[in-house]
Amino acid sequence: MLTSGLQHVAAMYAGVVAPPLIVGAAVGLSGTELTFLTGASLFTAGLATFLQTLGIWKIGAKLPFVNGVTFAGVAPMLAIVDTTENKADALPVIFGAIIVAGLLGFAAAPFFSRLVRFFPPVVTGTVITLIGVSLLPVAFGWAQGPNPKAADYGSTTYLSLAGITLVVVLLLRRFTRGFLKQVAVLVGLVLGTLIAIPFGVTDFSPVQEADIVGFPTPFHFGAPQFALAAIISMCVVMLVSMTESTADMLALGEIVERPADEKTIAAGLRADTLGSALSPLFNGFMCSAFAQNIGLVAMTRIRSRFVVACGGGFLVLMGLSPVAASLISVVPRPVLGGAGVVLFGSVAASGIQTLVKAGLEKDNNVLIVAVSLAVGIIPITKPDFYHAFPETAQIILDSGISTGCVAAVLLNVVFNHLGRGRDDDEVTAPMEPGEEISGSATAKAAHAH
Template sequence: MTTRTATNSTLRPVDERLSIGASITYGLQHVLTMYGGLIAVPLIIGQAAGMSGGDIGLLIASCLFVSGLATVLQTLGVPFVGSQLPLVQGVSFAGVATMIAILNGGGGMETIFGAVIVASLIGFAVTPIFSKVIRFFPPVVTGTVITMIGLTLIPVAANWAMGGNASAPDYGSLRNIGLAALTLAVVLVLSKVGGPTISRLAILLAIVVGTVVATALGIANFSQVGVGPIVAFPTPFHFGLPIFSVAAIISMLVVILVIMVETSADIIAVGEIVGTKVTSRRLGDGLRADMLSSAIAPIFGSFTQSAFAQNVGLVAVTGIKSRFVVAAGGGILIVLGLMPVLGRLIAAVPTAVLGGAGIVLFGTVAASGIRTLAAVNYRNTLNLTIVAVSVGFGMIPIAAPTFYDQFPTWFGTIFESGISSAALMAIVLNLFFNVFTRRPVSAPSADMTDTADAS
């Protein structure tokens, strides 16, 4: 089956246009991959705020709607906004702890929304300065960060494979893990014996097979699909007008900086995978899309937006690099936000099934980082030390989640993310060992040609 509609041999892979059917199908894969993570944040915050089930449902629908808009903005772009890379946007986990702290401190959802709006606008304003960070991302840094993105997500896949809800009685049961293993096996088999089209759809087909088996075993529950409205448009300021608290804004600003670091890493990672050079201009455009969508999100009842690392893995696994495919995924998210019934249908996919697919997706991201690190020169340099310390530093919050509990809140917000921890450490160590030294700038560790440049 031929889905390619562009014939220009000089066309960038990200600018390839597939048929409408193929774009929707591959876009649906992206939605299924990130759906569990996308609905988790509004679910957590809604419960912490003491919302009713109906309001939490509206909160989830709002987050789907805004994430779809943000994804379309990031992939298609407008002048000076949008990286035009295949990146799926969604509600960031980075702000969960801070938002719960705001609620526990006596603030409400209105205070959270006010903090998100102001902090995001500040982030938008400082983007031209922040985007210059690209010059401090040689392969020794990018490879480390990409590797850490994958390693950080592996525990997420393991949690999904166990059932996703630690309080559930069947969490970690052999039934859940077996279902994840079956899904993983289907992905591997289809990747091996299927043709190019089947191989690219292996993740989606495996999720379908896993869900069918789960239904037969009584694990999947579709009873709630018909409960609630079929169509609902997010009402602006449904949860109240924003309240602007200086303390909340300052704490949220730290979250925004963390999101900018993580999104920078994701933009660089996907640029590496699709063979597109990430310049300061492209990075800045991507960050502006992040910040603009985050600033608009509270109007519709959503939170800070960032690129989803798990979808970077899907791009690597399928080899589908077209940004228009991801834009189609954004369109699906918009529809899900407007039609909660479809969202409830996708939500019925067992978490264990997503866990089996996640092992492949997240492992592929880590493998891509390792491939980048393989091109780094380790002779007569301290690059090995940079990689070792940065990866070790990034693994701390994964291996010991309570490690930073006694640190100031702002410090924990930054370093409780393995991605931002590793990224910051790699940048600092590269500066210390490879830039601020008497060694010429042309040292191998500082000017290794990025594989993206070769394209």
């Protein structure tokens, strides 16, 4: 349980610390304050993961579901920083907007969850595939190095380290059994980090400079402030986040063979939104599901939510102990990239498995998948495609998972729900031997349809 939980932390660590590092740098925080903000994000991610996996009352999907800082909020938070005259007020304004968005999202969760009826296999398979495809560029970016502006970005050294890590994980998965096979990703990360030391890629300075104990003091950066424009922008992000979380819960439900129904999704969304509303209390940002950990569940087949809750415990401890948090940060980005190829590719493969059950022999379903995948891949292949749209619209459009999900749902409604325009796809229930066409047989056929 401990090693598998730590493996989940290793898979999602970079995604948790990236948003606070980006926003903190934009605000102009010192190194010490930046470390504090990062630790706070780890701490609140752990609390949100507890809410999601263990649950309280009707809060929490009780699935092996990791929660952390959503990257969808980075762009609007940077916009809030840019439009805030006094940079010292930027974080309190952001925190105030997140609190309001979280509370509104919590109230809307049961209504939002009713959309699950519009997520048959043709939709869920498309969305799961898009989640994996959308995450793969992140792994490729990690493989190229830590700094896109550096001269050695994408060097053969970085790519070789990523390739070695990938090969180690694949060999462990192919030629080992039992425990070692289950923690192949964690072992690959450790070996990749050790191999990177002679190349000067591994940086141990964060461990040397970190404090042993540190608590995220409530409202460390000031009491939350409530600005209408900031609140509106974060509410839009919350809707995007809830859409992605719904898709992630459906994906995870398929993987662990416990399909997420309306009740599960409502509970999961309550955990997401409540975690987001409470996060600013401890100087954290909006929380959402982490799709990369779905790939880890798919690959290892370890389905216990208590394993993921153990990972949440590690996150809380790292938030309380900066020196512990810094140990994970030692893992070089290229090494994370090599492991990420396996993790994120596993998510896409799970989506393809779901699509196999979706009835792709029907032309309507083929069209739904084709167009939805194309719409979802636009932000990946052409990041500036929507540059002429308003900034608020770009928050939604730049998320391939969200746009692809919306497209799949709408197309499924048009082709498979509206009217009776599906005569070419009609399914008739076979008659039993000797059975005559009757009202009963007709009812059976209608039910099958």
